[in-house]
């Protein structure tokens with residue numbers, strides 16, 4: 001199952017048209033996620049889902065110690081020059097505990113099936129320092145549809161894997177994975193299945 005999703009992303013990291021990778025810019029992303037106060041030289045940051053690497057490069061240029069977690073080996077090899085540590089999701093258990101000041105995840109969560117998401121969230125939340133923040137962008141929907149992998153669900157190698165979740169369901173997942181959260185952005189919209197775009201600031205509650 002994960003291999004089909006992984007192949008989808010590997011294909012898009014090598015495709016001529018990379019529009020599916022978003023390519024969000026550094027300053028806009030930092031402002032949107034409300035993490036400006038964590039941009040300090042020497043701070044350790046983990047970026048989940050690096051896309052075209054503009055944000056990874058921005059952290060590096062600002063003097064942060066950058067690590068990256070991605071499903072795609074090609075994505076990680078493209079940002080290797082900016083990073084002190086690289087993690088593929090199969091190595092998720094090797095992410096150190098109590099290590100990062102900041103974790104960011106932008107435009108990724110809706111593409112991760114819930115079983116894998118829970119695993120990633122647990123190890124990432126565990127890697128936050130006590131004062132660290134995990135800033136997560138989340139697109140909510142009215143109901144949960146296909147939130148876990150379903151063999152009957154029509155994922156072809158060319159279709160974007162999307163998993164739909166409500167705000168309450170996502171909040172429950174974060175708590176189950178050891179996090180406490182505050183919603184710092186709550187933009188409502190009503191386009192198709194989409195109900196809103198939210199930013200959660202998550203803290204590590206595992207050691208409390």
Ligand SMILES: C[S@@+](CC[C@H](N)C(=O)[O-])C[C@H]1O[C@@H](n2cnc3c(N)ncnc32)[C@H](O)[C@@H]1O
Nearest residue numbers: 009021022023024049050051070071072106107
């Ligand atoms: C739509 S792009 C977003 C890129 C960037 N964060 C941005 O906003 O421009 C999704 C990125 O997440 C990666 N990705 C997909 N599934 C993932 C997962 N389960 N864990 C970590 N990264 C994943 C993809 O390889 C790709 O680099």
